[in-house]
Amino acid sequence: MMIVRGRDDARWMPSRHRFALFRLAAYLRLRRAAPRPRPDVMIALTGIGDARENYGIAAWAALTVTCYVTSELPWPLILAIPAALSLAMLLLQAVIIASGLTARLFSKNENQLRFNGAVLGVALIAAAVYYARSASWVRFAAWQFLAFVALNALAAIVAFLLRDSIAKLEGTFAA
Amino acid sequence: MTWFRRFLVQGVFWRQFLRWAILNQPLWIEPASMAFWTLFFMFWGPGRRGVMRNLTAIFPGSSPVTNFFRTYRVMWNFASTLADTMRFKELRVVPDWEFEGLEHFEELRARRGGAIILTAHMGSYDLGAHLFAESSERPMVMVRAPEADPQTREFEESHTARTIADRLKIDFSTRSTDLALDLLHSLQRGEIIAIQGDRITHGISALPARLFGKAMHVPAGPFALAMAARVPIYPLFIMRLGYRRYRLVTSKAIEVVRTRDRAEAFDRAVEAWTGELERAVRAGWFQWFTFEPYSEELAA
Numbered sequence: 001m002m003i004v005r006g007r008d009d010a011r012w013m014p015s016r017h018r019f020a021l022f023r024l025a026a027y028l029r030l031r032r033a034a035p036r037p038r039p040d041v042m043i044a045l046t047g048i049g050d051a052r053e054n055y056g057i058a059a060w061a062a063l064t065v066t067c068y069v070t071s072e073l074p075w076p077l078i079l080a081i082p083a084a085l086s087l088a089m090l091l092l093q094a095v096i097i098a099s100g101l102t103a104r105l106f107s108k109n110e111n112q113l114r115f116n117g118a119v120l121g122v123a124l125i126a127a128a129v130y131y132a133r134s135a136s137w138v139r140f141a142a143w144q145f146l147a148f149v150a151l152n153a154l155a156a157i158v159a160f161l162l163r164d165s166i167a168k169l170e171g172t173f174a175a
Numbered sequence: 176m177t178w179f180r181r182f183l184v185q186g187v188f189w190r191q192f193l194r195w196a197i198l199n200q201p202l203w204i205e206p207a208s209m210a211f212w213t214l215f216f217m218f219w220g221p222g223r224r225g226v227m228r229n230l231t232a233i234f235p236g237s238s239p240v241t242n243f244f245r246t247y248r249v250m251w252n253f254a255s256t257l258a259d260t261m262r263f264k265e266l267r268v269v270p271d272w273e274f275e276g277l278e279h280f281e282e283l284r285a286r287r288g289g290a291i292i293l294t295a296h297m298g299s300y301d302l303g304a305h306l307f308a309e310s311s312e313r314p315m316v317m318v319r320a321p322e323a324d325p326q327t328r329e330f331e332e333s334h335t336a337r338t339i340a341d342r343l344k345i346d347f348s349t350r351s352t353d354l355a356l357d358l359l360h361s362l363q364r365g366e367i368i369a370i371q372g373d374r375i376t377h378g379i380s381a382l383p384a385r386l387f388g389k390a391m392h393v394p395a396g397p398f399a400l401a402m403a404a405r406v407p408i409y410p411l412f413i414m415r416l417g418y419r420r421y422r423l424v425t426s427k428a429i430e431v432v433r434t435r436d437r438a439e440a441f442d443r444a445v446e447a448w449t450g451e452l453e454r455a456v457r458a459g460w461f462q463w464f465t466f467e468p469y470s471e472e473l474a475a
Contacts, residue, residue, distance in 0.1 A: 001269065011271070018203065040274040044419075048202045048268065051418035058206040089211040092204060100199035110198050111266070117201035 002045040004173045008036040010043035011050070013173060014166050020156035021148075022053045027159070027166055060148070061124060062088055067141035068131050095123050125149060180324065184219050187326035194334075197261045205258070206418075213251045222466040226250075228473040232387040233460050245461065252462040256415055260299045264334060272306060273416070276425040283409050283425065284311050289362030290428075291397050291408045295373035295452055296464045298413030298421055304369055306423065308343045315367040316344045316358065318396075320376040355396060362404040369411075370397045373452055374465060382441055384449045386456075389470035398444050401431040408444070410451040414459045426451045 004010035012030040014023040048054075062085075069084035069091070070077070099119040103112040124145065131142035159166070181188040200208060217223055226249050230242040237245075262268045274280055283290055284307075292307075292315075294300065304317050322328040346354055358368050372393050375381045380399075381392035401408050407428035414422040429451075431444040456463045468474040 001267070003269070040277045042272040044269045044271055046268050046419075051420075054203050054418065055206045057203040058208075061204060062207040086211075089207060093208065093211070096200050096204070100195070103199075112199050113201060116199050117203070120201055120204060 002174065004043045004045065006037055006039050006041065007043070007173060008038040008041050009033045010041075010045075010173050013043075013045060013170050014159070015045050015047055015170055016043075016050060017053055018047060018049045019053060019057065019152055020159045021152045022049065023159050023166075024155045024162075027162065027169070030169055060145075062092065064124070064141055064145050065091060065127070067138055068127055071131070071134070071136055071138035092120070095120055181326060183324070184216070184222065185322065185324045185327060187324060187330050190327055190330050193257060193261050194265065197258060197265055209251065209254055209258070213247060213254050216250050216254070217247060222250075225465065225467040228468045229463070229465055230460065232389050232470065232473060233456060248461045249464070252415055253464050255418075256299045256462065256464075259415075259419060259421075260301045263299075263302055263305065269306075270302065270419040270421050273420070273422045274425070275422055276427075279409060279425040279427055280411075280423065282428070283367075283411075286407075287365065289365050289404060289406045290367055291362070291401055291406060292367060292369040292411045293372040293397050293408050293429075293448060294369060294411050294413065295455060296371055297455065297459055297462050298415045300369075300371065300413065302421060303411070303413035303423060304343055307367070307369075311367070313365060313367055314344065314361075315369055316346055316361050318346050318354070318358070318368065318370045320371075355400070358396075358400055359404055362400060362406050368397075368400065370394065372397055372448060373456075373463075374469060382445050384445050386449050386453055386469060389472045391470045393445055393448065395441070398431050398441050398448075401429075401444070402433050402437070402440065405433070408448070410448060410455075412455040412459070414455075415462050424455060 004013070009030065012026045012033055014027045014030070017023045017026055049057075065088040066081070066084045069087045070080045073080040073084055075083070096116055099116045100112055103115045104110075107115075128142040128145040128149075131138050132146060133139070134142070180186055196205075196208070223243075223246055226246045227239065227242045230245055231237060234242070234245075259270055263270075283292070294303070300317065300319070304315060308315055322331055346357065361368060375392050375394050380395040382395045382398065384391050384393045397408055400406075407430050409428050410426040412424040414424060416422050429444050429447045432440055434440050
């Protein structure tokens, strides 16, 4: 794992991020940023995302699932929304636990982050596809989810095409 | 009928669950899970009440409703810190670091002789110790209180043995007299001793102190060791600033100068320490992980 010492602008290194949209945003930000020397800073290049990325995606996924659950509950919104939020969290936990336990049946490797991440992602996309076909308001929640997934896929293509430029920019920190 | 003990707040199940979560839960959904499970732990009455009482001392005149939400933030930070520590132990993922009082930290690192790091139950003791071990050639001994639950203790010891850095050693405050001699020898060999000095465990000798105007006790060991070994005490705090961002705050060294009046020397050193502790807790109240009232005046 690379650790950059003394450069605060290293926070904008694209490789710190997981999702292509955030990597691309970081690349654009880093291109415009002037070097910010700070002797009291150590930045780790982990590739697992920063606060904006992980908090943002977690909130977005949780709220989207909450919309789906709300649409299924036959209660007034004032009761349905808090109940749906709790149920949505339980559902997400259930998918992760089921996926994790299933993975262990086929693999001795205790680290199943990638597999579970893929399963959860596919489950969320599948739910979005299902609810996108609904006639009710919930289809808008589903469509916005699918729109961001498509946007991220597009960003991944752009990031791939810019891979040399990204590597060159990040190489200045290794120096 | 002790099978349920593992599910109590300090039971081993939650450590095992946390480890499992770190190895199975995608990071991009973790904050949502954290928010959910923190809410669950707010039902832990004694811990919640302990934090709320401590907050009334840190924020005199504060309302119970505000302190209730502040307590949620403390619990959230506690959960996040535990997750960061477990992630480091299992996956060697390190957070970002900032340094405050870098000149004191560099002075500590560059020192030839032994030194004592006095810290509090804030941020991640383990992450801070590892950072120091990675950046210094000198061995460090971390003194900590053992886990109350025997199964949890066994779990933590087995994982620590597997993941600890070569230059780090853990020792337990319950070893009392033997520990004091071992630590003295460590200091004389030029090693660093790290101790948490914001609360005492049962059976440990203590010195009286005041924090936020309330009477409390701090462990006497660090001050006695500093005087006996003639080494300085560096107040050092590890603050969690946000998602995988930590700040290491190092303050000016406290010297426990040997004089004819030992008690007075200890009083001065303890006052200097509690001054630093108060400053750190006031700035980082949301991660002072003290789940019992720190003063008997608050417990009443």
